[in-house]
Amino acid sequence: AQSVAQPEDQVNVAEGNPLTVKCTYSVSGNPYLFWYVQYPNRGLQFLLKYITGDNLVKGSYGFEAEFNKSQTSFHLKKPSALVSDSALYFCAVRAFTGGGNKLTFGTGTQLKVEL
Amino acid sequence: SAVISQKPSRDICQRGTSLTIQCQVDSQVTMMFWYRQQPGQSLTLIATANQGSEATYESGFVIDKFPISRPNLTFSTLTVSNMSPEDSSIYLCSGGTGNYEQYFGPGTRLTVT
Numbered sequence: 001a002q003s004v005a006q007p008e009d010q011v012n013v014a015e016g017n018p019l020t021v022k023c024t025y026s027v028s029g030n031p032y033l034f035w036y037v038q039y040p041n042r043g044l045q046f047l048l049k050y051i052t053g054d055n056l057v058k059g060s061y062g063f064e065a066e067f068n069k070s071q072t073s074f075h076l077k078k079p080s081a082l083v084s085d086s087a088l089y090f091c092a093v094r095a096f097t098g099g100g101n102k103l104t105f106g107t108g109t110q111l112k113v114e115l
Numbered sequence: 116s117a118v119i120s121q122k123p124s125r126d127i128c129q130r131g132t133s134l135t136i137q138c139q140v141d142s143q144v145t146m147m148f149w150y151r152q153q154p155g156q157s158l159t160l161i162a163t164a165n166q167g168s169e170a171t172y173e174s175g176f177v178i179d180k181f182p183i184s185r186p187n188l189t190f191s192t193l194t195v196s197n198m199s200p201e202d203s204s205i206y207l208c209s210g211g212t213g214n215y216e217q218y219f220g221p222g223t224r225l226t227v228t
Contacts, residue, residue, distance in 0.1 A: 032215050043207060043219040044158075046116065051215055088155065094215065103148075103217060105158045 002027040004093050006106035013081045013113050021076040021109045023091030032094040033074040034103065035065055039087045047089075050074060061085070081113045117143045117210050121220035128198055128227050135194045136206055136223045144210030147185060148217070149193045152205045161206075164191040198227045 003026045013019045025031055032051050036044040048059025055067045065076045074091060091106040118141045128134050140147060147164040162170040162183055170183035185191040195202050208220040 034216075036219075041224075043119075043221040044209075046216055046218060049216060090157065102160065102163070104160075107157045108155070110155075 002031075002093050002104045004091050004104055004106035006089075006091055006109045008109050009107075010110040010112060013111070015083050015113050015115050016080050019076075019078050019081040019085070019111065019113070021089050021091075021111060023074045023076065023106060024072050025074060025091070025093040026072065027093050031072075031074075033065070033067060034092040034094070035059065035063070035074075035076050036090045036092065036105075037087045038090065038108075044090065047076070081111075083113050083115060086111055086113045116216075117141050117212055117218040119144075119208060119210050119218050119220035121208050121223055123223055124221060125224040126226070128225065130199050130227055132198055133194055133196045134198065134225060135192050136208070138191045138193070138208030138220055140189050140191075140208075140210040140218075142189065143212050144189065144218075145213055146211035147191045148209045148211065149181070149183060149191070150207040150209065150219075152207060152222070154205060158207065161193070164193075195225065198225075200227045203227045 005024045034049045035047040038044050048057050050057050050067045058064045063078050089109050092103045094103050120139045149161040150158040152158045160173050161176045162172040164170050164183050164185040166185045182194045203226050205222045205224050207222045209217045211217045
């Protein structure tokens with residue numbers, strides 16, 4: 001079975017500072033990893049994905065994530081946080097199995113960026 | 116990115132009744148899924164909607180309670196049957212594309228009284 005852990009329910013960052021939202025995963029075989037963001041009363045928006053290749057992937061709105069196979073982690077990062085980045089962030093993993101394109105989501109991390 | 120639309124966006128229903136949620140996706144989508152999300156919490160996959168055949172349900176979800184149709188590639192419906200207050204949640208439709216990405220609709224916020 002595949003699983004995702006987001007150890008922090010909330011992350012607080014000052015605007016302009018770097019931010020990190022943590023994610024670790026467990027899956028059989030090669031993982032496909034994703035980050036989504038959800039603003040209040042909205043659906044999920046796709047931010048970025050890791051499928052294969054370079055361990056550092058870049059996504060929307062200046063976000064990036066680093067895949068670390070040995071630590072089974074896929075932390076989301078941004079060099080300089082904005083107040084508008086405040087939202088709920090979900091990490092998700094997919095294992096390529098006979099079940100197809102099934103995503104398993106973490107519990108989410110609320111990011112709060114303050115002035 | 117794929118465009119996913121859902122309706123209704125929200126509804127308030129009485130217990131014992133049923134609600135059907137519609138999802139329309141654009142042509143980039145190959146797979147369709149239905150999720151449930153308690154406000155501010157994680158997503159739980161209900162089922163994969165299969166075109167022209169029965170949906171594939173996840174553990175804890177059954178067809179009698181959540182019948183799903185997908186008559187063609189770009190349209191699906193989820194019915195929440197015989198509702199109780201425990202069914203109050205946000206229901207999200209998503210579409211998977213050939214490059215492993217999934218895109219989500221805006222969700223349907225259901226309140227059962």
